[in-house]
Structures are given as structure tokens and as C-alpha cells.
Amino acid sequence: MADTTTGDAFVEFERVQKSYDGENLVVKDLNLSMPKGEFLTMLGPSGSGKTTCLMMLAGFETATHGEIKLDGRPINNIPPHKRGIGMVFQNYALFPHMTVAENLSFPLEVRKIGKADREAKVKRALDMVQMGAFGGRRPAQLSGGQQQRIALARALVFEPELVLMDEPLGALDKQLREHMQFEITNLAHELGITTVYVTHDQTEALTMSDRVAVFDDGRIQQLAPPDELYESPENSFVAQFIGENNTLEGTIKEIGDDICLVELDDGELIDAKPVNVSKVGDRTTISIRPERVEVDTAKLGENAHTLKAEVMEFIYMGDVFRTRLRVAGKDDFIIKTRNSADQRRLQPGEQIQIGWLPRDCRALDAV
Amino acid sequence: MSDTTDSGPVLAADGTPLKRSLNRALRAQKMRALALIAPLLIFVLVTFIAPIADMLFRSVENQIVSNTLPNTVATLNDWDGTGDTMPGEETFEALYYDMFLAAESKRHTRLGSRLNYEEAGISSMFRTSGRRVDDVGEDQIDALEDIDESWGDEAFWFALMSGADGAAKADDIVEAQRTRLSRLNETGFSGEVGFAPSQEIADLLPRTVRAYSAFAVFTAIADGDVVAEEEPWETVKVALIEDLRNGADLSGYDGPGAEELRAAQEGMADQPAIDYKQAFLDMNEDWGDLDNWKTIKMYAPPFTEGYFLNAIDMQKTPEGFQARPESEQIYIKLFKRTLFMSLMITGSCILLAYPVAFLLANLPMRTSSLLMILVLLPFWTSLLVRTSAWKVMLQQQGVINDTLVWLGLVDDASRLVMINNQFGTIVAMTHILLPFMILPMYSVMSTIPPYYVRAAKSLGATNWTAFWRVYFPQSVPGIGAGSILVFILAIGYYITPEIVGGTTGTFISNRIAYHISISLNWGLAAALGSILLAAVLILYWAYDKIVGIDNVKLG
Numbered sequence: 001m002a003d004t005t006t007g008d009a010f011v012e013f014e015r016v017q018k019s020y021d022g023e024n025l026v027v028k029d030l031n032l033s034m035p036k037g038e039f040l041t042m043l044g045p046s047g048s049g050k051t052t053c054l055m056m057l058a059g060f061e062t063a064t065h066g067e068i069k070l071d072g073r074p075i076n077n078i079p080p081h082k083r084g085i086g087m088v089f090q091n092y093a094l095f096p097h098m099t100v101a102e103n104l105s106f107p108l109e110v111r112k113i114g115k116a117d118r119e120a121k122v123k124r125a126l127d128m129v130q131m132g133a134f135g136g137r138r139p140a141q142l143s144g145g146q147q148q149r150i151a152l153a154r155a156l157v158f159e160p161e162l163v164l165m166d167e168p169l170g171a172l173d174k175q176l177r178e179h180m181q182f183e184i185t186n187l188a189h190e191l192g193i194t195t196v197y198v199t200h201d202q203t204e205a206l207t208m209s210d211r212v213a214v215f216d217d218g219r220i221q222q223l224a225p226p227d228e229l230y231e232s233p234e235n236s237f238v239a240q241f242i243g244e245n246n247t248l249e250g251t252i253k254e255i256g257d258d259i260c261l262v263e264l265d266d267g268e269l270i271d272a273k274p275v276n277v278s279k280v281g282d283r284t285t286i287s288i289r290p291e292r293v294e295v296d297t298a299k300l301g302e303n304a305h306t307l308k309a310e311v312m313e314f315i316y317m318g319d320v321f322r323t324r325l326r327v328a329g330k331d332d333f334i335i336k337t338r339n340s341a342d343q344r345r346l347q348p349g350e351q352i353q354i355g356w357l358p359r360d361c362r363a364l365d366a367v
Numbered sequence: 368m369s370d371t372t373d374s375g376p377v378l379a380a381d382g383t384p385l386k387r388s389l390n391r392a393l394r395a396q397k398m399r400a401l402a403l404i405a406p407l408l409i410f411v412l413v414t415f416i417a418p419i420a421d422m423l424f425r426s427v428e429n430q431i432v433s434n435t436l437p438n439t440v441a442t443l444n445d446w447d448g449t450g451d452t453m454p455g456e457e458t459f460e461a462l463y464y465d466m467f468l469a470a471e472s473k474r475h476t477r478l479g480s481r482l483n484y485e486e487a488g489i490s491s492m493f494r495t496s497g498r499r500v501d502d503v504g505e506d507q508i509d510a511l512e513d514i515d516e517s518w519g520d521e522a523f524w525f526a527l528m529s530g531a532d533g534a535a536k537a538d539d540i541v542e543a544q545r546t547r548l549s550r551l552n553e554t555g556f557s558g559e560v561g562f563a564p565s566q567e568i569a570d571l572l573p574r575t576v577r578a579y580s581a582f583a584v585f586t587a588i589a590d591g592d593v594v595a596e597e598e599p600w601e602t603v604k605v606a607l608i609e610d611l612r613n614g615a616d617l618s619g620y621d622g623p624g625a626e627e628l629r630a631a632q633e634g635m636a637d638q639p640a641i642d643y644k645q646a647f648l649d650m651n652e653d654w655g656d657l658d659n660w661k662t663i664k665m666y667a668p669p670f671t672e673g674y675f676l677n678a679i680d681m682q683k684t685p686e687g688f689q690a691r692p693e694s695e696q697i698y699i700k701l702f703k704r705t706l707f708m709s710l711m712i713t714g715s716c717i718l719l720a721y722p723v724a725f726l727l728a729n730l731p732m733r734t735s736s737l738l739m740i741l742v743l744l745p746f747w748t749s750l751l752v753r754t755s756a757w758k759v760m761l762q763q764q765g766v767i768n769d770t771l772v773w774l775g776l777v778d779d780a781s782r783l784v785m786i787n788n789q790f791g792t793i794v795a796m797t798h799i800l801l802p803f804m805i806l807p808m809y810s811v812m813s814t815i816p817p818y819y820v821r822a823a824k825s826l827g828a829t830n831w832t833a834f835w836r837v838y839f840p841q842s843v844p845g846i847g848a849g850s851i852l853v854f855i856l857a858i859g860y861y862i863t864p865e866i867v868g869g870t871t872g873t874f875i876s877n878r879i880a881y882h883i884s885i886s887l888n889w890g891l892a893a894a895l896g897s898i899l900l901a902a903v904l905i906l907y908w909a910y911d912k913i914v915g916i917d918n919v920k921l922g
Binding site: 058059060079080081082083084085086087089090091093095096097106107110111154155158164 | 816818819821822823824825826827828829830832833836837840841
């Protein structure tokens with residue numbers, strides 16, 4: 001676990017733990033630091049502790065141990081309404097008995113902002129999400145996407161410096177979700193707001209965030225920008241959770257700084273980049289992204305390893321071909337090839353050679 | 368898909384209008400639904416709604432006067448009931464026949480008690496008159512029987528009235544009397560009479576035939592005797608005397624008893640006329656009271672607003688509708704009290720139920736189930752037991768007073784009066800109706816997701832603001848539903864006020880029960896009930912207008 005605390009942090013979690021029942025820790029030793037203006041996504045399967053972290057930050061849950069700081073101030077004992085954090089809820093939580101404009105005006109009213117000022121701000125916020133004409137409607141009269149925009153506008157209307165979003169796009173259909181992802185990131189960057197975004201959708205996390213914190217089992221497994229997360233996963237969980245991934249199991253035979261030799265379970269030897277393996281004899285899980293596997297092994301050059309493979313299944317997906325192979329005794333090895341003009345379509349039963357560059361092949365901890 | 372043409376209605380695939388084929392398709396479904404609810408519907412209609420409708424109808428129904436005294440009422444139509452002249456002799460004569468028949472049927476006391484609701488004292492007037500009405504015209508009857516003993520002979524009378532064998536019969540007179548008697552007695556009066564007057568005698572002696580027919584119907588059906596074997600009533604003889612004195616032309620008559628009739632007409636000529644008015648005054652001098660006659664005339668029509676007027680402390684007088692004297696006013700006060708107390712009960716139920724419902728909806732499942740059992744516990748205890756428990760708690764020698772005295776908060780001599788008054792009723796009924804407030808509130812509150820309050824807080828609202836601006840408005844439908852339920856239950860409550868209400872804590876329903884079971888003034892009870900029902904419906908309507916019934920959720 002890398003210590004990510006830095007001096008100019010805006011949001012900081014320091015050794016935070018959370019338990020609901022006094023027996024199990026939902027969040028185990030969380031350390032996180034966010035600079036101002038960052039868009040950070042907490043990604044993880046359900047029950048991984050990501051929402052609990054968000055709720056602790058919002059003030060709806062108290063940390064059992066550790067400290068949460070906002071702009072340098074510890075906020076553990078500050079009630080939610082004094083934290084000044086905007087929040088977008090999973091179900092939008094628009095007040096059904098108020099109109100859209102009243103919903104937006106609510107945070108301004110409780111802050112005792114004058115009427116004229118209030119109206120101006122509400123109008124600006126509505127325009128910001130292109131919902132200017134809907135001020136008089138009730139939330140129930142809006143579509144899901146429109147409600148989503150209003151919820152966003154409401155969380156932003158009082159100009160908070162930090163906005164929390166708890167799976168805000170979960171209820172939308174795919175197309176709208178993609179559109180809203182784009183709008184939310186744009187707004188966040190335009191307004192320079194610090195955003196903590198919780199989701200279990202990895203595409204959402206990768207496309208929207210400056211950095212992604214992958215949660216599992218109450219810990220941050222890796223905190224990194226999306227490309228790094230995808231290309232250089234630090235452990236098997238992250239490799240498996242983010243994107244598609246092929247795994248092969250084996251034992252470390254030799255280990256160097258930048259390269260190690262792994263003996264696969266069927267006896268074949270391959271080179272890999274050691275990530276979190278330490279010594280000879282350790283069990284390891286090899287991780288290779290499907291698109292980094294080359295069928296035309298001639299392209300790879302000399303120091304590339306090649307393995308025998310048998311084609312099990314060929315799936316046509318339009319832009320790519322997805323082929324399932326049997327490799328080293330395992331028949332769930334997937335490769336993806338671009339549907340380019342000269343790409344050959346493999347036939348089931350065909351015996352081929354596959355290979356990859358050692359740097360794309362990461363030796364991770366055994367699962 | 369159906370095609371829409373520019374000119375016609377939307378057509379289904381086979382060319383019939385879409386609406387009609389949709390209706391046809393839905394008809395089977397509707398019929399099935401109807402068949403499913405039919406048993407309950409019929410049960411409720413037959414055993415509940417119809418009797419209630421009949422009961423409520425009694426609030427305007429008033430046929431007892433015209434059924435009991437039909438002839439009297441007919442003569443009163445010609446009498447000016449507003450002046451200060453007494454009704455004429457013909458009214459008293461008609462009253463004689465009506466009263467005699469009513470006394471025979473033992474219905475005169477019922478009419479007496481009915482009219483007594485409107486004018487105190489009429490009841491005894493009818494009772495004494497019923498006892499003595501057969502004394503009217505005693506002397507003249509004796510004189511008649513002195514002329515010829517046949518006038519006391521039942522077989523002679525029967526032969527006289529029936530006429531010669533094969534004579535034309537006037538069946539319609541018997542039927543008319545049968546109808547009259549069945550109205551008077553409120554029974555069918557069907558069956559064989561075994562008598563029909565001859566047309567000739569009916570034309571000759573109309574009064575007598577009428578009176579004899581009434582006698583015959585009553586004797587044959589009510590008493591189950593043979594007409595020819597019973598001596599006719601006094602009314603028959605009085606009627607004969609009147610017919611003879613009024614110049615019945617017997618010259619052409621040669622049927623049975625012609626000789627005796629002629630002799631009687633001759634013999635009765637020098638007898639004094641029967642003074643009906645004096646006879647009634649002798650029975651009870653109140654018959655000379657103009658107000659009593661005005662009351663009878665006023666309540667003669669078959670429908671009356673009298674019960675409703677009575678129910679709002681007014682009365683009908685010859686001068687129009689007037690408020691009753693201060694000392695007799697009771698119902699308006701009772702209605703106001705019922706309304707006020709029901710509102711108090713509803714209000715205190717809201718105050719007590721809201722926090723409980725809130726807890727129920729927001730506590731973890733296990734705790735809230737336990738709390739729910741506590742809420743429902745009173746439902747499993749008899750209403751009577753709970754009310755009696757309050758009696759034990761609240762009375763002057765009761766648990767609360769004892770405790771207060773023991774603590775020294777209240778002096779032993781000045782124990783608090785907490786029962787048999789409004790306070791006791793409100794306390795006991797609030798307790799009893801509380802679950803009806805908690806449950807609808809709970810069912811609404813449990814549908815309010817917790818994230819609304821969280822959202823409000825995240826937007827900067829304090830706990831109170833979040834509750835008041837966000838949670839409370841969404842829980843209002845529950846308050847509305849509970850309030851309607853509790854208020855409507857409270858306004859018609861009977862048992863609890865009866866037991867703990869004393870004199871100042873009773874409701875209008877207790878008065879209704881009194882009129883149903885003790886004073887037997889069902890008309891007034893029905894009028895009070897109708898007003899209560901109307902009040903509830905009006906309040907419901909007003910609630911719908913103000914809050915909107917769509918906003919009420921019962922579950």
C-alpha cells in the first residue's frame with residue numbers, strides 16, 4: 001500500500017477504519033489524499049467499502065478510527081450540513097413535493113441567501129445543465145436523465161468545493177449514461193471542482209477519472225490514473241477487475257530486476273515482468289491483456305516468447321475478433337484481433353503459435 | 368395495429384369500431400370481476416345497506432297519523448289549523464270511528480306517544496280515550512235495543528248486512544276496510560272474511576255498512592271468529608243510529624230486517640243526537656285544547672320534517688319553524704360537543720402517534736417489529752376491557768389519584784375528577800383509536816426513503832430543517848389518512864363515551880342509542896343519525912377539496 005499523502009492535499013483519509021458491528025471491518029486502514037480539482041473515482045465490487053468511504057466523507061457515517069481531513073481541517077466531528085459538500089445520490093433524491101426550482105433553491109435558502117441572488121443562482125445552475133425551461137416541473141414529471149441533471153445542478157448550485165457522487169448514472173440506459181459521463185467530467189473540469197465519484201462500472205471509472213482507486217475487501221488495491229491502472233495492474237485483483245485479462249498460473253524459476261522466468265503448470269517456461277513477486281519458488285499468476293497477444297509471432301521480434309495454442313472458438317464482434325484458445329492446458333485464454341483488411345479469421349481446431357512481449361506479461365501474486 | 372381514417376372512428380381489423388371490440392373483449396373480464404365481488408356485495412346490500420336506508424327513511428316518514436286516524440285527518444283538511452276555532456262536530460264524529468278501531472287494534476297508544484314527541488301530554492289523551500271510546504252513544508244504543516231486541520242479536524245483524532240470498536254484493540267496501548286495517552296494524556290482513564254487504568243496504572245505510580265491514584274484517588282475521596256469531600261493535604250501532612237519523616229512505620226497502628229498520632227509524636227520531644265532541648271532552652278535557660288539534664293537523668301528512676327540526680332543536684309551529692325553548696335545547700350542543708371532542712381526540716392522536724410511527728419506520732427491523740407488536744397489542748384486547756381499565760385508572764379512588772395523593776401532589780380531599788367527563792372520554796378514546804393513527808402514518812413513513820433527509824443535510828439543512836422541510840411534507844398523507852380514519856371513527860363512537868363519559872362526555876351517538884332503545888323515538892334517532900352521516904360526508908368532501916383524497920395513503 002503506497003502512502004499517497006502529500007502536502008497540498010484537499011481531501012485526506014488517514015488510517016481510516018470503519019466497522020458497523022464491532023466484529024468486522026468494512027473499511028480497513030484507508031489512506032487517501034486528493035489534490036484540489038481532481039476527479040477521483042472509487043471503483044470496486046459491491047461490499048468493497050467504497051460507498052462507506054463516501055458516506056464517511058459526507059458525514060453520514062462516522063469513522064471508527066482514523067481521521068478525515070478536508071482542506072487541512074479534521075471533519076470527523078463536523079455534522080454533514082456544515083461540511084459544505086455537494087452530493088449526488090444514486091436515486092437522485094430530488095424532493096418530490098418541491099418543484100425543480102424549489103429543489104435547487106433549497107440549499108440556498110438554508111444558507112440564508114437573499115431571494116434575488118437565489119433566483120439568479122438557480123437559473124444559472126439550471127442553464128448549466130440545459131434544463132432552464134424545467135424549473136416549474138415536479139421531479140416526477142421528468143425523465144431519468146433529466147432528474148439526473150437536476151440532481152447534479154442541485155449539488156452544484158451552492159458552489160461547493162467538493163462534490164460526491166454515489167453511482168449517479170446507475171439507473172440510466174447505456175447511451176444516456178455515456179452522454180452524461182461526458183457532461184459530468186466536462187462540468188467538473190470547467191468549474192474546477194474536486195469530485196469523488198463512486199461506481200462499480202469500470203468503463204465509467206476509466207473514461208471519467210483523473211485517478212481511480214480500486215477498492216476490494218475494505219482496502220484500496222491500487223490508486224492510479226486509468227491508463228496505468230489498465231496497463232500496469234499491481235496485483236491480480238486489479239488485473240482481473242479492470243478490463244479483460246488472461247491468466248496463467250506458474251512458479252517463479254528465476255527473478256531479476258526487470259524480468260523473471262516463470263514455469264507454467266504444464267512445464268512451459270516464459271518470461272514475465274515481476275510486479276509483486278519476491279523470490280524464486282513463489283506461486284504466481286501471469287496476466288496478459290487479450291489485445292497484447294500476437295498471432296503473427298513474426299512481428300514480435302526475437303526476445304518474444306511463443307506458445308502453442310489450439311483455437312476453441314471464434315467470435316465475430318464487428319470491430320474486433322474475439323478468439324478463445326487453449327493455452328498451457330487452460331481453455332479460457334482470450335485473444336482480440338482487430339478486424340483489419342489483412343486479418344485472418346481463425347478456424348476452431350486450428351493449431352497456432354501465439355506470443356507477446358515480456359513487458360506486457362506481468363507476474364502478479366497468486367490468487 | 369388499427370387504421371385511422373380521416374373521417375371515421377378507429378376500426379379494428381374486422382371492421383368494427385375499435386371501441387366496441389375493446390368493450391367486448393373487456394366484458395368477460397368485467398363480468399368475472401363482478402361475479403367475484405357479488406357475494407360480498409349482496410351480503411352487504413341485504414344485511415347492511417338496505418336496513419340502514421330503511422332506518423334513515425324513518426327520519427322523514429310519518430304515516431302513523433294518517434294511518435291511525437284517516438277519517439279525522441280527512442275532515443281536518445277542511446279546517447283552518449291556524450285560527451282559534453275548534454274543529455267541527457264532523458271531525459269528532461270521524462275521530463270516534465277512527466279511535467274505536469285504533470283502540471280495538473291497540474294502536475292508539477302508539478300514535479299517542481308519537482304525537483307526544485311534538486306536544487307533551489297528547490299521549491295520556493289518547494290512552495284514556497282509547498279506554499272509554501266505547502261509551503260514546505251509550506244511551507242511544509240502549510234506546511235502540513229497547514225498540515227491538517234483534518239489534519243486540521248477531522245473526523240478525525249479519526242477515527241484515529248481507530241482504531237476501533242472491534242480492535248484488537258490494538265487495539269493494541270490505542276490501543277498503545281491509546286495506547285500512549292493514550295500514551293501521553302494519554300487517555297484511557289477508558284471509559277470508561266470510562262476509563259481503565249487499566249493494567242495496569250499502570246504498571241505504573253507508574255508515575253502518577262501513578262500520579260493519581270493518582268489524583267483520585277485524586273479527587274474521589284479527590280475532591279469527593265467525594262474523595255471524597259475534598255481536599257487532601258499538602260503532603256499528605252508532606253508525607246505524609246516525610244513518611237512520613240522517614233520513615235513510617227505507618220506503619222502498621223490503622230486504623231482511625226491513626220491519627225492524629223502520630221501527631228503529633221511527634223510535635230513534637225523538638232521541639237526542641249523539642254529541643261526539645262532548646263525549647271526547649268527557650273522556651279527556653285536552654280534546655278541547657286547540658294546540659293539540661293543531662299538532663294533529665300539522666303532523667297529518669305522510670312525510671314530516673319534524674324529526675329533523677327536533678334534531679336541531681327547532682320545532683314546527685303553526686307560525687312556522689321556531690327554536691325550541693332554551694331549556695329543551697340539547698342536540699345542537701351535543702353535535703358541537705361531539706365535533707369538538709372528535710377533533711381533540713384526532714389532534715392528540717396525531718401528536719402521540721407521529722413519533723411512534725417515525726420510530727417504527729426508521730428503527731432496525733428487529734426493534735421495529737417489537738414496537739409494532741406493542742402498537743397492535745391493544746387490538747387484541749377487548750374494547751370493553753380497555754375502556755374499563757381506564758375507569759379503574761382515572762376514577763377518584765383509582766390508580767392515578769391514589770399515586771398522586773401518595774406522592775403528596777394532590778390533597779386527599781381534592782382528588783382529581785378525571786372520569787365521567789370530557790377529559791376521561793378524550794383520554795380513553797385517544798388511547799383506543801391510537802393504532803388507527805399510527806398504522807397509516809407508519810405505512811406512509813416507511814415508503815419515505817432515508818436518502819431524502821440525507822440529501823437535505825448534504826445540501827446544508829440542519830436536522831430540524833431537513834425534517835420539517837423534507838421529511839414532514841412527505842409524511843402528511845399519512846397524517847391525513849390517519850386523521851380521517853380516527854375522526855370518522857370518533858364521531859360515531861358509542862361504547863367508550865357511554866362508559867366513561869358521564870353526562871358531560873357523551874356523544875351524539877349515545878343520544879341516538881337512547882332514542883333507539885329507551886325512548887323508542889326511532890324517527891328522531893334516524894334524523895340524528897342522518898345528520899351525523901351528512902356531517903361526516905361533508906367533512907370528507909371538504910377534506911378532499913383541501914388536501915385531496917389522492918394524497919391519502921392507507922398502505
